[in-house]
Amino acid sequence: MPPSPAEPIVPVILSGGTGTRLWPLSREAYPKQFWPLVAGGTMLQETAARARAPGFAPPVVVCGEAHRFLVAEQLREAGAEGARIVLEPAARNSAAAIAAAAVLVGEATPDAVLWIMAADAAVKDVPALRRALDAAAVAARAGRIATFGIRPTAPETGYGYIEAGAALPGVEGVLDVARFVEKPDAATAARFLAGGRHLWNSGMFVATAGTLLAELARHAPGVLAAARGAVAEGTRDLGFVRLGAGFADAPSISIDHAVMERTALAAVVPCDPGWSDVGSWGSLWEIAEKDAEGNATMGPVATLGAKGCYVRSEGILTAVVGLEDVVLVVTDDAVLACHRDRAQDVKAMVEQLKKAGHKEAAEHRRVYRPWGSYEGVAHGTRFQVKKIIVRPGAKLSLQKHYHRAEHWVVVAGTAIVERDGERILLRENESVYLPLGCVHRMENPGMIPLTLIEVQSGSYLGEDDIVRIEDTYGRA
Numbered sequence: 001m002p003p004s005p006a007e008p009i010v011p012v013i014l015s016g017g018t019g020t021r022l023w024p025l026s027r028e029a030y031p032k033q034f035w036p037l038v039a040g041g042t043m044l045q046e047t048a049a050r051a052r053a054p055g056f057a058p059p060v061v062v063c064g065e066a067h068r069f070l071v072a073e074q075l076r077e078a079g080a081e082g083a084r085i086v087l088e089p090a091a092r093n094s095a096a097a098i099a100a101a102a103v104l105v106g107e108a109t110p111d112a113v114l115w116i117m118a119a120d121a122a123v124k125d126v127p128a129l130r131r132a133l134d135a136a137a138v139a140a141r142a143g144r145i146a147t148f149g150i151r152p153t154a155p156e157t158g159y160g161y162i163e164a165g166a167a168l169p170g171v172e173g174v175l176d177v178a179r180f181v182e183k184p185d186a187a188t189a190a191r192f193l194a195g196g197r198h199l200w201n202s203g204m205f206v207a208t209a210g211t212l213l214a215e216l217a218r219h220a221p222g223v224l225a226a227a228r229g230a231v232a233e234g235t236r237d238l239g240f241v242r243l244g245a246g247f248a249d250a251p252s253i254s255i256d257h258a259v260m261e262r263t264a265l266a267a268v269v270p271c272d273p274g275w276s277d278v279g280s281w282g283s284l285w286e287i288a289e290k291d292a293e294g295n296a297t298m299g300p301v302a303t304l305g306a307k308g309c310y311v312r313s314e315g316i317l318t319a320v321v322g323l324e325d326v327v328l329v330v331t332d333d334a335v336l337a338c339h340r341d342r343a344q345d346v347k348a349m350v351e352q353l354k355k356a357g358h359k360e361a362a363e364h365r366r367v368y369r370p371w372g373s374y375e376g377v378a379h380g381t382r383f384q385v386k387k388i389i390v391r392p393g394a395k396l397s398l399q400k401h402y403h404r405a406e407h408w409v410v411v412a413g414t415a416i417v418e419r420d421g422e423r424i425l426l427r428e429n430e431s432v433y434l435p436l437g438c439v440h441r442m443e444n445p446g447m448i449p450l451t452l453i454e455v456q457s458g459s460y461l462g463e464d465d466i467v468r469i470e471d472t473y474g475r476a
Contacts, residue, residue, distance in 0.1 A: 009137060009206075010112050011051035012101045015044060015063040015071055015119035016091055020350045021280045021343070024334035025314070028362040033119040034070050037278060038287065044071065044119045045078040050126050051115060058082030060104065061119070062097040065089065068240055069370035069473065073391075086241045089230075089248055095258035096250035098205075099216050099227035100243055106209030107231075113140045114212065116205040116255075122287060124274025132271035135173040136206035139267045142171060145207040145215065145260065149175075149199025149268040150275045155189035158279060158344060160201040160256070162268050177266035180256060199268060202275055205255065207265075215265060220258040226250035238474050281327040281336075282343035285310035295320075299330075310340065333365045370473040371396055372449070384461045390415075390450040395443030397471035404458030404465060406434040408442065413450035416443050439469060 019032030026032035033043040041049065048059055059080060063071050065087050075083050086100060098116055105112050115133060123129050129148075136146035149162045160183055165176035180201065184192065192198035216224040226249045233244025251258075260266050276287045288296035288310070295303050299313035305322045313330040320328060327343055329336040338346065353361035366375040371394035377385040390396070390413075398418065408417065409431040417424045417432050418441040424432055434440045436458060444450035468475060 007113070007141075008055055008057040009051070009133070010057045010105050010114050010209075011048070011059040012098065012105075012114050012116045013044070013047055013059050013061045013119050014094060014097050014116070015061055015067065016088065016094075016097060017118065017120055019120060020347045022278070022284075023346055023350045024329060024331045024336050024360065025312070027360075027364055029066070030070070030364055030366075030368060031067075031120075032278065034067075034074060037284060038122045041078060042074055043122070043278070044074050045080075046123075047117060047119050047121070048075060048078055048080040048083075050117075050123065050129065052078075052080060057112075058084065060084045060086060060101045062086045062088060062101055064091060070368060072239070073370075084241055085239070087237075087243060089243055089245050091252075092226075092247065092250045093252045093254050094203075095216070095220055095223045095253045095255045096227055096247065098212065098255050099220075099223050099250070100231055100247065102209045102212040102216070103224075103227050103231045104241065106213050110208065110210035110213070111141075112209050113137050114205075114207060114209055116207075118203055118277070120278060121203070122274075122276045122278050124287070126273070128271060129273035129275075132173075132269045132273065133206065135171065136267075136269045139168060139171045139174045139269075140206045140208055140211070143208075143211055143265065144168070144171075144174075144267040145205060145211060145263060145265050146174060146267045146269055147177075147206075147260065148202040148204045148273075148275075149270045150202050151270055151272045152193050152198065152200050155186060155193045156200065157183055157186055157189050158283070159183065159277070161189075161192055161198045162201050164197050164199060164268055164270065168267055171267075174267050174269050177260075177268050180261045180266075199270055200275075201256070203256075203277070205260070211265065212259075215259050215263050219262040220251070220253065223250050223253065223258055280343040280346065281310055281329065281338075282340045285327070285340060308340065331364070334360045370394070370475075374454075377453070379461070382457055382459065382461075384456040386454045386456070388452050388454050390442065390444040390452075392444055392447050392449065395472055396441055397466075397473075397475065398439060398441040398469045400437055400439045400467050400469070401458070401465050402437065402467070403460035404456045405436045406440075407455040407457075408432050408434065409453045409455075411451050411453060413444060413448050414446040415450050415452065416445050417441070418443075441470075 018028045019026035022032045139146040161181040163178040165178035168174040230243040230247035235242045294308040297311045300317045301311045302319045306320045308325040311328045325340045372390040374386045374388045410426045415426040
């Protein structure tokens, strides 16, 4: 049963991760929580959907500045109305993000129960998770900080563990926490699995805002002070809650190390909701549906004599012959091939690519903007061709360029182009020329996405040759 409508639970969704172990699909500019990796919706949308029911308040989502419009658009698409999107001026780990959310909610309702969860985990059995939440909420209202302990199915070395203690008096299904355990080696993980008292640490927490604030004050006062200051200095901007610059003064520490390993109030709800942190391509293979040979495939993929492979293509036909236990991920600008047992090492490869100066380490060919997206089609000396998609009702900034001229050709939809004060209506197969230095803007007045081809020509074609005169989205 969902929680009582009289006492709404506030979902707090942390969306600050970069998911580099899922490169080349997940990258800093468009990380894994914005991709549909497991279900029809994106990871963020699926997370929000778990708490979209009677008895839940609109979510509080904490994310970085660069992802604010992605979060807003995906929540809008998912029907998550009334969400508060909190912008971190700098990434300071989970303790500071949770502290800011607790301050925001606790100012008005210190007794409100917060359900804290990452935006990039997968859950197969949502009803089972809700049942665990019911028990956790009872413990939270009794002054405890409850977490969800996932019953292990394998001697996993990539997760932290929780050693469960005695049953919590008066709260059915909730146990004391004996201790938290860092990621173990293989032998220790096997012993944990056999012993039956250790659970995977899911990283989800349930507590009242008041309890969290009190324990942060006790165990991580520097984190709480920075969060309080950042909220006090914060501003509202286009519907976002923009934290003050003092947030960057918070120590960078996880909520586990800052509070959970130190507090006497930790409790755990053992459960089995089919949870995975989707921390690597190997973990995605484990939870994916597989064929008779143990292969998990997505996209235009063909296999012959392959066994135990994870193969995903985002576009081009990908054929795999005779390989075993391999991960192969193909995007439009990068390919990853590795043994499944080495999937955790993808993060190290991304760092190597960054040091070598490969922009593909952090950015996709398709670049997302508040109004839509663009991607490169061709480029050469003094010219560049892009495909641009503008969402219905959206508009680009009023701008000019010092070093390039542009030619826009509409291939689908309708555009209104402003050029030096003149407004021009363009339909399919119509075009407009924007000479160097002219003040221009484009918007989509229609009900379908606007698609156009942009041809740039000039001495310099970098994205920083944009002088914004007016911007709907508040960008400099």
